[in-house]
Amino acid sequence: MITVVLFLFTCIVDMTLANSYFYYKKDGEESPCKGLWQCDTNLDNTVNFNCTEESDECSCSDSNTFVACVNAFCSNHLYPFKPSPCTKDSYIFAQEQTDLTDEQQNPNSLNPSEGNTVSLNCTFHIKDNYKNHQYVVYWIKTENVVSTCVYSYDFNPHDGLHYNHHCNIDAELSKRISNISSEPSAQHNFHHLTINESQLSDSGRYRCVLNVLKKNNDWKVISDITVTVDKRTTTSKPDPVSTSAVPFYVTAALLVLLLLVIISVMILKKKRIKSRDTKNILEQSSRNKNQEETDCSPYAVGWGQETPQSLVQQPNAVIRTNGHNTNMTEPYSVLKFNSIYQSSDH
Known part of the structure; x- marks a missing residue:
């Protein structure tokens, strides 16, 4: 029993290591097998001859033949590219036509x-x-x-x-x-x-x-x-550290740019406010100057409708001329405000 198992194991191992050879030639060639081999001269995948080194009846040297080197005659079929469990190597001898x-x-x-x-x-x-x-x-x-x-x-x-x-x-x-x-x-x-x-x-x-x-x-x-298949050229992979740092650099640059924009806007706004304040100051100064020039006059001119603080309406003004009183109504009156121009004699 053990002998049979070892034999089958040896056959299976040899089958996995079996190789096939295609010989395309013009003349016949002797079988390369030693010990035991099988031949299929009809190429119908059926064994015609079981051969040994002592056998004289094998005609496996003919052209156009399938040959299998074997450990034992365990199969009656011969497929050069589908070895049987007992096959060591297979050969196809093919003559060109x-x-x-x-x-x-x-x-x-x-x-x-x-x-x-x-x-x-x-x-x-x-x-x-x-x-x-x-x-x-x-x-x-x-x-x-x-x-x-x-x-x-x-x-x-x-x-x-x-x-x-x-x-x-x-x-x-x-x-x-x-x-x-x-x-x-x-x-x-x-x-x-x-x-x-x-x-x-x-x-x-x-x-x-x-x-x-x-x-x-x-x-x-x-x-x-x-x-001939050429090996694919591999390109170097990007550094994962530098790749992950790219978003950080982009974010930092955007933040700096945003900060510069905000600062620029603030500076422009400040300049506008300062310019407006300067303009207001100059306009106020100009108005004050004009007011001062107006206040220096001893008289004020009105149209008879102003308040007593500036103009006094006198609809029944009396003018004495040559010892006679004359009533006059004028569209406006001239009043004297500054006392420095008043005479001591009336």
Whole structure:
């Protein structure tokens, strides 16, 4: 029982550490596995051969083959990008077939900044002699030789359409990635990927690969794009102390300005009051001076209607001329107020 548990634990640990490799080549290559391995030469995800170093019947050296290095023969299925619990490493050996499509491979590169959107385009037209056959479109990301599947489109005329059937996409990346794909019957096929809010970990080589499952199970790389995500330039954050002090400085400046305005208004008001007082003093002085000049005259002139303090009305004034009294009524009378002009003789 303990042996079985340890075996299963070892398989699980190896599965978490398992890597996948995409070898796109022109000639056959021997299996890199040592000890035990499995082969799928039909690319239908079913194991054809369980091989050992002592076995002479394994034909895993052929081109266009899936190979898995394993700890034990615990599965009859082989998915290069979805390893079984016993898988240590997986390999795809793909031989180029240039006649699959009319398009020529044109390597490209993208250099987005961290946080920006990355657009990966793949467009092709399958030639007539390869149409109406099952085919798979992969978007394969390779970084430091290790490959992962970020998208797959599996079309089978008898079984319909399956998305990402061959992939084990990272959960975090699956939230940021989206695709636009054409219908299988379309004249021109396209499988465009969009990676939103790009991260530094998104850097790598992305290849759109077509695999037509006909006879030799031919492969062709349609798009080859190298993505290098630049680290976002961080700007220095403002000092929280100085930031919090800004309102204080603004308030202090406003208070000083208000104080200056109040002082200016008070000074102007004081000057106006002083000017008005000076004017009043000068006017009063002028009136007093005129009054003094009037008081120096021994006579005052009136029209007969003034009060006795200034003018005395004498409607029946008598003038004696040549020993005769004559009554006269004048519109005004002249009175003598200042005694200094009075004669001692009447």
